[in-house]
Amino acid sequence: MKIYQISWFPIIAFMVAGLTFLVLCFTDIKGIPKHLFVFCIGLLFSLVFLVYSFYLFRKRVQGKGFYWDEDGLVIDFKGNKVFWDEIEDIRFLKEEVESQQ
Structure with a gap:
């Protein structure tokens, strides 16, 4: 049995997005009291992205x-499984898209 680990791309993408939001929040330090709501929302988004990237890592x-x-088939990191007899059909999506065009 081969375990397919989470790719580096989403980990790095979420980390970069979180750091970008964090930097953007602190670009105008003097203007934070005027735009406190926007600052808090930006911090919230940055923390969500950063925490999820560390979780995936x-x-x-x-x-x-x-x-x-x-x-x-194991479908998540907690070990939840979809059994083969529950799966009705497995199709390759690219083939369907090409045939519809």
Whole structure:
């Protein structure tokens, strides 16, 4: 059984987005009291992105990921599984899109 870990791209993308929001929040330090609501929303977005990136990084370091076995397909990091007999159909989406064009 091979475990497919979370890719580096979403981890880095969320981290860059969080750091960008954080830097943007503090670009106008003198204007923070005037725009306190916008500042708080920016901090909230930056913290959400940063916390999620660290969560994904921690799961990657722990070796958690997506895999499948003879019983079914693991769909999240908690080990929740969709069993093979519950899946009705598996189709390759790119083929459907090309045939519709």
